[in-house]
Structures are given as structure tokens and as C-alpha cells.
Amino acid sequence: MKNGRANGLTFGIYPGSAVGDNAVGDGLMGEGGPPGPPDRPDRINQALAQLQGSPGRPFIVRAYDVYTDQGDSVRASLPQAPAAGYAGYLGHGRRLDLVAQYHSRSGDIDGYCAFIERLVDAHGAHIATLQIGEEPNITGNPLLDGAYPRVTEALIAGARTARDKARRSGHPAIRVGCNTSPLLGPDSGFLARLTQAGGDQFIADLDYVGLDFFPDVFRPIAPARLAVVVQELLEAHRRDQLAPAGLGHLPLVITEHGWPTGPGRAPRRQAEVLRTVIDVVARNAGALNITGYIHHTLRDARSAGSGLFCQFGLMTDDYAPKPAFHAYRELIDALSR
Numbered sequence: 001m002k003n004g005r006a007n008g009l010t011f012g013i014y015p016g017s018a019v020g021d022n023a024v025g026d027g028l029m030g031e032g033g034p035p036g037p038p039d040r041p042d043r044i045n046q047a048l049a050q051l052q053g054s055p056g057r058p059f060i061v062r063a064y065d066v067y068t069d070q071g072d073s074v075r076a077s078l079p080q081a082p083a084a085g086y087a088g089y090l091g092h093g094r095r096l097d098l099v100a101q102y103h104s105r106s107g108d109i110d111g112y113c114a115f116i117e118r119l120v121d122a123h124g125a126h127i128a129t130l131q132i133g134e135e136p137n138i139t140g141n142p143l144l145d146g147a148y149p150r151v152t153e154a155l156i157a158g159a160r161t162a163r164d165k166a167r168r169s170g171h172p173a174i175r176v177g178c179n180t181s182p183l184l185g186p187d188s189g190f191l192a193r194l195t196q197a198g199g200d201q202f203i204a205d206l207d208y209v210g211l212d213f214f215p216d217v218f219r220p221i222a223p224a225r226l227a228v229v230v231q232e233l234l235e236a237h238r239r240d241q242l243a244p245a246g247l248g249h250l251p252l253v254i255t256e257h258g259w260p261t262g263p264g265r266a267p268r269r270q271a272e273v274l275r276t277v278i279d280v281v282a283r284n285a286g287a288l289n290i291t292g293y294i295h296h297t298l299r300d301a302r303s304a305g306s307g308l309f310c311q312f313g314l315m316t317d318d319y320a321p322k323p324a325f326h327a328y329r330e331l332i333d334a335l336s337r
Contacts, residue, residue: 008285008335008336008337009281009282009285009290009291009292009293009335009336009337010058010059010060010291010292010293010336010337011051011059011060011292011293011294011295011328011331011332011335011336012059012060012061012062012097012292012293012294012295013048013051013060013061013062013294013295013296013297013298013314013328014061014062014063014064014081014082014256014294014295014296014297014298015039015044015047015048015061015062015063015082015086015089015297015298016039016063016081016082016083016297016298017036017039017082017297017298017299017300017301017313017317018081018082018083018301035301035302036300036301036302036303036305036310036317037317037318038083038084039082039083039084039299040319041084041088041089043319044082044089044298044299044319045088045089046319047298047299047315047319047321047325048061048089048094048298049092050325050329051325051328051329051332052092052093052094052332053329053332053333053336055092055093056092056093057093057336057337058093058095058336058337059093059094059095059332059336060094060095060096060097060128060129060292060294061086061089061090061094061095061096061097062097062099062255062256062294062296063080063081063082063086063096063097063098063099064080064081064098064099064101064134065080065098065099065100065101065115065119066080066101066103067100067101067102067103067104067111067112067115068103068104068105069104069105069106069108069111070111072103072105087123087126090126095126095127095128096123096126096127096128096129097127097128097129097131097255097294098119098123098127098129098130098131099131099133099134100112100115100116100119100130100131100132100133100158100162101133101134101145102133102136102145102148102151102154102155102158103142103145103147103148104148104149104150104154105148105149106149107148107149107150107153107154109150109153109154109157112154112157112158113157113158113161116130116132116158116161116162116165117161117165120162120165120166120169120171120174121165121169124166124169124170124171124174125171127171127174128173128174128175129174129175129176129177129207129208129253130162130166130174130175130176130177131177131178131179131210131255132154132155132158132159132162132176132177132178133145133151133154133155133158133178133179134179134212135179135180135181135212136151136152136155136178136180136190136194137180137181137183137187137190138181138187152193152194152197152198153197155178155194155198155202156194156197156198156202159176159178159198159202159205159206160201160202160205162174162176162205163176163205175207175208176205176206176207177206177207177208177209177210177250177253178194178206178209178210179209179210179211179212179253179255180209180210180211180212180241181211181212181213182211182213182233182237183237183241188240188241191209191241191242191244191245191247192241192244192245194245195245195246195247203246203247206247206250207250207251208250208251208252208253208291209242209247209250209251209252209253210252210253210254210255210256211237211252211253211254211255212254212255212256212257212296213233213254213256213257214256214257214258214259215229215230215233215273215277216259216273217258217259217260217308223269223272226273226276226277227276227279227280230276230277230280230281231280231284234252234280234281234284234288234290235284235288237252238252238288238289250289251289251290251291251292252288252289252290252291253290253291253292253293253294254281254290254292254293254294255294256294256296257277257293257294257295257296258295258296258297258312259273259274259312259324260308260309260310260311260312261300261311261322262305262306262307262308262310262311263306265311267322267323267324268323270322270323270324271322271323271324271326271327274295274324274327274328274331275327275331278293278328278331278335281293282335295314295328296312297312297313297314298313298314298315299313299314299315299316299317299319300312300313300315300316300317301313301317302317303316303317303318304317314328
């Protein structure tokens with residue numbers, strides 16, 4: 001037992017650099033400008049080893065693969081992230097959290113399911129969790145799955161395919177899930193509508209539900225209020241979203257969280273936000289059945305850029321650690337499984 005917690009959390013990180021609108025082309029929330037330096041696998045592995053701490057300690061490497069229609073030249077620039085692949089970052093206790101994104105402009109459900117099967121064939125031995133879709137509740141952003149037709153059908157069919165393929169391929173330990181961002185306003189009924197469409201079979205196909213959330217990034221929160229807001233958000237998500245949708249029994253994983261540095265956003269404050277959010281997550285792990293936390297992202301997309309999505313990293317784009325890097329390493333040592 002650590003700090004009164006019987007099991008602790010499983011921690012992880014997305015090891016690439018592309019985030020937000022930087023993931024396609026050179027744009028950074030419309031800012032433009034040159035892209036940052038390419039990922040450096042050697043420096044990434046050094047940083048992952050530092051964060052993981054004890055060799056063999058469970059640690060999650062998050063990665064994204066995107067299904068697009070054949071011949072879709074617009075989306076073809078983002079086949080996977082990190083761009084250099086992810087196999088070289090695994091082993092020594094590091095396992096893969098693989099996100100199978102759905103970006104089919106034609107609504108090709110069969111093609112998406114075949115894509116999931118290929119992912120299991122290629123990476124099944126290393127996959128800890130296979131997330132079907134990415135923030136499918138968001139409809140206005142072409143980087144997220146809710147912008148594409150038949151996304152609800154894709155999630156339902158994709159989860160069934162992933163579950164069946166994992167079993168048939170000799171990888172029954174792969175945990176299948178889906179995620180959303182916080183469900184507010186018009187989004188509030190998304191999970192209930194999803195499980196109504198998928199029925200008991202879809203619910204049975206899921207092992208966990210993920211939550212991407214970025215408090216104090218898009219809507220400012222007073223520092224003294226941050227812990228309270230995070231607590232309320234997590235409680236409301238389980239009570240008002242998961243439970244009514246028939247998903248209240250499933251573990252919740254924080255699948256993306258981060259806070260960017262940049263103009264008016266000090267590196268010291270990034271570390272403070274990280275500590276505050278993870279402390280609230282850890283204190284509520286038992287009561288709210290939260291089992292994991294994954295940070296987004298390891299290094300800046302472009303440290304010289306001033307756009308909101310340029311400096312989300314725990315490290316600069318030349319892999320110099322910020323205070324938040326050291327804070328995360330200490331939290332992992334104290335709170336991990």
C-alpha cells in the first residue's frame with residue numbers, strides 16, 4: 001500500500017510532439033509557422049525510462065493510428081502518431097495504449113473494423129488497452145472522430161471487432177475501451193445515446209471508459225479553485241454520465257490531460273497544475289474507480305511558438321525538462337501501482 005492507497009494508479013504518456021491542430025500540416029490553431037524539430041527516439045526512450053523509474057514498473061505509452069478512406073489525400077498526412085512509430089518505446093514494463101481513430105469521410109464501417117483487426121495482428125502482443133475512437137462526442141473538429149459520418153456505428157462495431165479479434169488472436173488480456181471529453185451542454189447525453197444504440201453487447205465489450213480533460217486550458221480557472229473544479233468534474237462524470245449510460249461499473253482512465261506553457265503560462269504553473277490534478281485523481285481513485293492517468297504530451301511541438309498547442313510538453317522541443325517533468329516523475333514514484 002502506498003500513501004493509504006491499496007493499488008495505486010497506472011501512469012503513462014504520449015511520447016510524441018504533435019498535439020491539437022499541429023497534428024496535421026504546419027498549422028497551430030491557425031498560427032502557421034514552421035513545424036518543430038522531429039521526434040528523437042533516443043531522447044524519448046531516455047525520458048520514458050526516467051519517468052517510469054523502476055525498470056519493469058507498469059507504464060503506458062499512448063499512440064494514435066488513424067483510419068481514413070483509401071485515396072483520402074487530405075487525411076493521409078496523419079497515419080499515426082508519434083510519426084516515427086511506437087514499437088521502439090515498449091518493453092521493460094512499458095505497454096501500449098493504442099487509439100484506433102475513425103476518420104472515414106464515406107462512413108466505411110467495414111473498412112474501419114478491418115483496420116482494427118490489422119492493428120491487433122501487428123501489435124497485439126504489446127497492447128494493454130485498445131481505445132476505439134477518440135473524442136467521438138466532438139463534432140466540429142476534423143482531428144476528432146465525431147466529425148465523421150456513422151461514428152456511433154463505428155464505435156459499436158469497432159468494440160465488437162476488437163474484443164473478438166483479441167480473443168481469436170490469443171490476446172484476451174487486451175482491454176477494450178472508448179473515451180470522450182467532458183460531456184456538457186448538447187454533448188451531455190452522448191454516452192447514453194451510444195449505449196442505447198449499442199445495447200448490452202456494446203456495454204459488455206467495454207473494459208473501461210476514458211476521459212480527456214484539460215482544466216484551466218480552454219476556460220481559465222482561478223488557481224485556488226482548480227482542485228475543487230476537478231473534483232466536481234470527476235464526480236459529475238461518473239454520476240451524471242457513466243451511471244445513467246449503464247457504464248457506472250467500468251473503471252475510468254484519464255486518457256489525456258495537460259497544461260501548456262507559453263506567453264502568460266509559466267513553467268512553474270504547469271508543474272502546479274499537474275500536481276493538483278493528479279492529487280485529486282489519486283485521492284478519488286477508490287471512490288470513483290479511477291485506475292490510470294496518461295499525460296499529453298512528452299515534449300513541445302514547437303517551443304518557439306506562442307500558440308496554445310505549441311508548448312504542451314513536459315519537456316521543450318530539444319528535450320530539456322521543465323519543472324513539470326520532475327513533478328510527474330515524483331508523482332509516479334509516489335502513486336503508481
